[in-house]
Amino acid sequence: MTTATENLPTCWKHFQQCLDSGIDRILLYGPPGTGKTYAGLHHGNVSAGAFRLVCTEDMTNFDVTGGFLPGPNGFQWMFGSGVKAWEGDGLNGGRLVVDEIDKAGGDVFATLLSILDSPESAEWTHPETSRTHRPRPGFSSVMTTNIEDMEDLPVALVDRFPVQIRINEPHPDALLALSADLRTVARNMADAGPRRVSLRAFKTFDQLRKSLGAEDAAKITFKDRAVGILDAMRIEAI
Secondary structure (H helix, E strand, O other): OOOOHHHOOHHHHHHHHHHHOOOOEEEEEOOOOOOHHHHHHHOOOOOOOEEEEEOOOOOOOOOOOEEEEEEOOEEEEEEOHHHHHHHOOOOOOOEEEEEOHHHOOHHHHHHHHHHOOOOOOOOEEOOOOOOEEOOOOOOEEEEEEOOOOHHHOOHHHHHHOOEEEEOOOOOHHHHOOOOHHHHHHHHHHOOOHHHOOOHHHHHHHHHHHHHHOHHHHHHHHHHHHHHHHHHHHHHHHO
16 A cells, blocks of 8 residues: 555655646656656556566667567567557556666667657557557556756656656665664665665565565675664664
8 A cells, every 4th residue: 555645745646646647758867776666567557567678778669669579470560668568558657667668779769769759649560460450548657767867868767757757765665674773774775875775685684684684685785884883773762
């Protein structure tokens, strides 16, 4: 269950308010490990499905629009995440969550710009059937990036995501995955500049300390930061 909006940190409150208002293009940026991708996949109305793309320089348009794959009856066309999100459940469009679009190669980037264009302009023609696909009503997209300065992103991309929210702390629902004594420290360390520690690291520490004890688990997980984080935990416990 999602935390009530009034209890959310400002960044997550704005995200929820945008979803509730029907905004269908939202860019979440800021330090890694704060639950941006998880929120994109699970928050708001994703009843028609949520589909994820993790962009790399090596990915191809197969991941976005699809391509042929061998099957029991020979080669068959399999749609990529972009078209799957457009189609959703067949009646309503789903959500496409795009991670690190700035890392996509030129051809893929151009295809993604087309997929993420306004509903009036977005279309793609199937190379085998010649059918023209368009996003079904309700299609939405959440893009996530660890880039801090929006000027580092291509103008055409930023223009497609007029709502840009910097996520500077983990979502309260994500913090519930940690033991209670870690939640405040994990929240405070998520956006601590060069000293930041991601939520993933705290989850690993939480699991390791059950068998190794706090000190050894901290040395393995946090390395030269171990003493400082353990001290922060002790202060928080007072």
